[in-house]
Amino acid sequence: MTGITRLSAETVAEKRAALMRRIKASLIERLSLQLEPDEIAEDTTLFGTGLGLDSVDALEVALSIESEFEVPVGDDDINGIRSVNLIADYIAGKQNEMRDADA
Amino acid sequence: MLKTYAAARTGVAFFDNRREGRFRISGPDHAALNELVSVDLDLLDPYAGVVGLVTQPDTQLVAIVLILRGEDDFYIFTERERADALHAHLVERLADSGMEVEDLRQSHDWFAIVGPLAQDVMVEAGGEDVLGLPYLSYEDNSRLGCQLFRVGFTGEFEYRFLVPKAHADQLRADLEKAGAASSMIQGDVDALDVLFLEVRFPIHSDVGFAGNLLEAGLHWMINFRKPNLVGGEILNEQKGSLRRRGLMIRLDDAGKAKGGDPLLIEGEEVGVLARVANSPTLGADIGLAYVNADVGWVGVSFDVAGAGGPAVAMGISAPTVLTHSVYTS
Numbered sequence: 455m456t457g458i459t460r461l462s463a464e465t466v467a468e469k470r471a472a473l474m475r476r477i478k479a480s481l482i483e484r485l486s487l488q489l490e491p492d493e494i495a496e497d498t499t500l501f502g503t504g505l506g507l508d509s510v511d512a513l514e515v516a517l518s519i520e521s522e523f524e525v526p527v528g529d530d531d532i533n534g535i536r537s538v539n540l541i542a543d544y545i546a547g548k549q550n551e552m553r554d555a556d557a
Numbered sequence: 558m559l560k561t562y563a564a565a566r567t568g569v570a571f572f573d574n575r576r577e578g579r580f581r582i583s584g585p586d587h588a589a590l591n592e593l594v595s596v597d598l599d600l601l602d603p604y605a606g607v608v609g610l611v612t613q614p615d616t617q618l619v620a621i622v623l624i625l626r627g628e629d630d631f632y633i634f635t636e637r638e639r640a641d642a643l644h645a646h647l648v649e650r651l652a653d654s655g656m657e658v659e660d661l662r663q664s665h666d667w668f669a670i671v672g673p674l675a676q677d678v679m680v681e682a683g684g685e686d687v688l689g690l691p692y693l694s695y696e697d698n699s700r701l702g703c704q705l706f707r708v709g710f711t712g713e714f715e716y717r718f719l720v721p722k723a724h725a726d727q728l729r730a731d732l733e734k735a736g737a738a739s740s741m742i743q744g745d746v747d748a749l750d751v752l753f754l755e756v757r758f759p760i761h762s763d764v765g766f767a768g769n770l771l772e773a774g775l776h777w778m779i780n781f782r783k784p785n786l787v788g789g790e791i792l793n794e795q796k797g798s799l800r801r802r803g804l805m806i807r808l809d810d811a812g813k814a815k816g817g818d819p820l821l822i823e824g825e826e827v828g829v830l831a832r833v834a835n836s837p838t839l840g841a842d843i844g845l846a847y848v849n850a851d852v853g854w855v856g857v858s859f860d861v862a863g864a865g866g867p868a869v870a871m872g873i874s875a876p877t878v879l880t881h882s883v884y885t886s
Contacts, residue, residue, distance in 0.1 A: 456858040458823075460822050466857050467856075488782060493781050494777075495775070498776065499876065503777070505777065536879070537874060537875060537876060
């Protein structure tokens with residue numbers, strides 16, 4: 455049993471949804487995507503078949519993460535950022551690292 | 558299947574996909590075909606392709622398709638389970654259009670090589686020039702005697718070969734010879750299910766558990782800006798008000814859950830597993846679930862009332878594996 459309550463599940467979900475809204479808005483603006491936020495599914499791949507971004511766009515994605523969320527994106531990290539959901543994982547992980555370092 | 562999986566993720570595997578659907582649509586005006594699909598064929602350059610959906614006007618899914626545009630024709634491919642349904646739909650809906658539907662299952666075989674070493678095999682078989690073939694495109698390749706497609710649905714490099722049946726044995730032998738140095742193996746097509754699931758590439762049977770195409774997360778296969786998008790009014794209404802969401806999950810115990818098992822929070826059903834498979838890369842069972850929109854997010858945990866006993870699942874991000882081809886591309 456998880457022991458999770460509906461309230462705690464909804465809290466986790468709302469926090470994730472809010473992060474997703476910010477990420478999508480940032481990507482749409484930075485990359486001038488002709489899409490609305492609710493036309494992007496969270497697991498859609500950024501490159502190839504999904505949003506169809508290319509290697510130049512990948513740099514813009516990194517800059518978007520750095521400017522909007524104030525987390526650094528290493529050259530090696532960009533390969534792992536393959537979907538909007540994985541951008542969120544990356545941001546959350548980096549923010550935790552930075553919080554731990556400040557503590 | 559494990560051997561095939563390992564080859565596709567770390568080496569290269571050959572797949573005989575002759576059971577999959579493959580059709581050539583030709584005619585003077587493709588407007589009628591464009592009315593059947595979720596993508597805009599007018600935006601496709603010759604020899605370029607796109608993944609899309611063929612749907613009924615009420616958005617009921619006929620098939621997930623790969624479409625490539627030729628000079629004056631289109632090639633449409635789909636999974637084996639939907640081949641007959643797609644063929645019947647195309648024949649019926651294009652009957653009065655002047656377009657001709659050719660079922661290539663009768664005349665052509667359909668092979669694939671998949672894996673991080675697929676490019677090595679292609680250089681050996683077809684020369685360095687084939688590496689210039691863009692993703693989601695094809696060419697008439699005289700050296701190989703076939704139409705050569707560069708695609709990829711597993712996160713790995715993938716080339717496909719549409720070859721007249723009379724030349725199929727020769728091409729297969731040539732590819733096997735070219736693949737010997739890369740230890741290419743004959744792949745089991747059943748292994749593709751887990752390869753697809755790991756990167757959340759959808760198959761038609763996934764969608765049956767979802768309330769609609771957008772709950773299934775197929776947004777990226779739909780051009781919402783397309784004039785006269787089939788089912789466009791319905792899709793535009795649905796996109797802002799999803800009741801359920803497709804969510805990849807990871808299970809804490811292998812072998813306990815299967816497709817159809819419910820997901821629970823505090824004993825209340827909040828979702829259902831569409832399918833489950835063991836990911837050798839992750840060393841765990843993963844699955845695709847459809848979960849109520851208020852809790853169907855990454856990071857949320859669920860109880861699973863599994864047929865093999867209770868289990869715990871957590872929402873995770875896809876793609877769930879970072880493929881070797883990504884590192885080397």
